[in-house]
Amino acid sequence: MTTNLYYTINELADTGLVNAGISLRCGGVSKAPYVSLNLASHVGDNPDAVSQNQRIFSTETGIKALKYCHQIHSDSVQNADSIATSFWNIKEQNVPEKTGDALISAQQGDALSIFTADCVPIFILDVATPAIGIAHAGWRGTLARIAVKTLAQMKNSFGTHAENCLIHLGPSIQECCYTVSPDLIYKFVQHFGSTVHNEQNLSLQTASFRQLVDIGVTSESVSISPFCTACHTDKFYSHRAEGGKTGRMLSFIQLT
Numbered sequence: 001m002t003t004n005l006y007y008t009i010n011e012l013a014d015t016g017l018v019n020a021g022i023s024l025r026c027g028g029v030s031k032a033p034y035v036s037l038n039l040a041s042h043v044g045d046n047p048d049a050v051s052q053n054q055r056i057f058s059t060e061t062g063i064k065a066l067k068y069c070h071q072i073h074s075d076s077v078q079n080a081d082s083i084a085t086s087f088w089n090i091k092e093q094n095v096p097e098k099t100g101d102a103l104i105s106a107q108q109g110d111a112l113s114i115f116t117a118d119c120v121p122i123f124i125l126d127v128a129t130p131a132i133g134i135a136h137a138g139w140r141g142t143l144a145r146i147a148v149k150t151l152a153q154m155k156n157s158f159g160t161h162a163e164n165c166l167i168h169l170g171p172s173i174q175e176c177c178y179t180v181s182p183d184l185i186y187k188f189v190q191h192f193g194s195t196v197h198n199e200q201n202l203s204l205q206t207a208s209f210r211q212l213v214d215i216g217v218t219s220e221s222v223s224i225s226p227f228c229t230a231c232h233t234d235k236f237y238s239h240r241a242e243g244g245k246t247g248r249m250l251s252f253i254q255l256t
């Protein structure tokens with residue numbers, strides 16, 4: 001199902017095992033530059049507007065409780081069992097105790113969540129176990145191979161095998177708009193090969209794709225969103241395209 005508030009990651013949801021999606025920036029009450037469905041309370045938006053947006057989103061998705069971390073652009077992966085559940089509309093609980101940039105779970109009902117506005121949301125479904133993971137991958141996390149580390153944690157905790165996983169790289173800034181320094185291009189080429197860039201423009205999606213295929217995920221099991229956040233600021237928040245002051249989308253995955 002796609003509404004004006006979010007869209008479903010069909011590549012994963014079609015298995016019938018998960019509810020997975022990402023919020024859009026439509027249908028909320030936040031004013032510029034957070035127009036309109038900003039779900040993050042840490043970006044300077046009016047707290048009352050954020051609460052109202054969270055209520056709207058929660059009603060639409062049926063997601064009443066989330067598991068998420070305080071994101072720090074790390075490669076740290078948390079098992080959702082160790083994370084307290086955060087309920088919408090309780091502002092004090094919007095700053096989670098645990099830091100980290102990926103979560104994993106094999107429990108039904110845990111809605112694993114991350115916030116992004118250009119960074120790549122990586123959705124992982126181990127269809128055999130079943131188990132799930134979600135990761136927040138900007139350039140730091142991508143270079144640190146957070147997708148691979150999330151799968152490694154899923155293997156340790158749940159016995160996940162890479163070849164049983166479906167993976168989706170969600171809406172995020174793409175090569176068309178992501179101009180970076182020559183130093184950073186060099187580092188990525190060293191790690192992931194020359195297909196990760198076009199001159200000074202970097203593809204975080206290709207870098208994650210390469211690292212996943214290298215550990216045994218089949219290339220047909222990895223899907224990549226057609227949406228560049230910086231090209232589509234009508235639908236998505238883009239930190240870069242909007243000068244750093246904007247809202248955040250929420251990506252979520254939940255075993256049903």
Ligand SMILES: [Zn+2]
Pocket residue numbers: 174175176177228229230231
């Ligand atoms: Zn673009």
